[in-house]
Amino acid sequence: MNLNELINLVPKIEVINDSEFNALGMATTIFNDEKVLAFLADEKFLNAICENKNIVALITTKEIYNKRIIPENLGLVLADNPKLFFYEIHNILSEREFYWKKFNNSIAESAVISDGAYIEDHSVIIGENSIIEPGVVVHSGSIIGDNVIVRSGSKIGTNGFQFLNVGDKVVSVKTGGRAIIKDNVEIQHNCCVDRGVLGGDTILFEYVKLDNFVHIAHDDIIGERTLITAGVKLAGRVIIGSDCWIGVNATITNGISIGNNSKITLGAVVTRSIPANSTVSGNFAIDHAKFIEFIKSIR
Missing domain, CATH: 2.160.10.10 (Hexapeptide repeat proteins)
Structure with a gap:
């Protein structure tokens, strides 16, 4: 999924830099080969995000973005409340079988x-x-x-x-x-x-x-x-x-x-x-x- 597709799911967001992702996660979560979308509501966690090589995209505030401290290679979405938006997206994607597809027993x-x-x-x-x-x-x-x-x-x-x-x-x-x-x-x-x-x-x-x-x-x-x-x-x-x-x-x-x-x-x-x-x-x-x-x- 691309960040631009999120606009159709949750309004009132701004995509600064599009990126493809296939998982959502926290800065400190351990991943395998996933391309992860995370959120940054407090810049003190930026180092953890930068150190996690699986994170390819980020939801953050306009205030943090304007400080120009986020690596330019990351996909970027701006939202008033990054954490809330992150979980809203997660809930929607869960209903749409983003994580795994239903199958017969x-x-x-x-x-x-x-x-x-x-x-x-x-x-x-x-x-x-x-x-x-x-x-x-x-x-x-x-x-x-x-x-x-x-x-x-x-x-x-x-x-x-x-x-x-x-x-x-x-x-x-x-x-x-x-x-x-x-x-x-x-x-x-x-x-x-x-x-x-x-x-x-x-x-x-x-x-x-x-x-x-x-x-x-x-x-x-x-x-x-x-x-x-x-x-x-x-x-x-x-x-x-x-x-x-x-x-x-x-x-x-x-x-x-x-x-x-x-x-x-x-x-x-x-x-x-x-x-x-x-x-x-x-x-x-x-x-x-x-x-x-x-x-x-x-x-």
């Missing part, structure tokens, strides 16, 4: 689907030998691989929690992405796996295991063989590496990454990214050894 003959499960009537894939227990709901936009087990009460492909405060009202942001469950994943009882919001995917890679009452929010990516125990809450756009352990009732804030082979101990509240091979504890979580030293110091 594809459920393997060897998959075992309980009569008590509910599978939406389009855009669901369930692979070979997968088991869907009673009380499971699988929403459209859910791609479930081979040998996956989803235990009773869990929900796959639910709407992400994304809202925009604009003065005296709150705008609901539509969930435009998918939920992808790779082969050999096991999801225990009463878990929730949201779809991605901005056309990206929430992904659980091979051999990920979720214990009971785990919430995987929109656009989270969980690496191979990572084990997530009961009651864990992940906010949106969290990236967890391979072979990690997330302890009981841990909470991880949005937009951060946890490196490979890391351990988050029970009840930890993680508010910043953690490098590979780390163990962290506490609220707010710090290196486990430092946490133990602190506990000993106050006894």
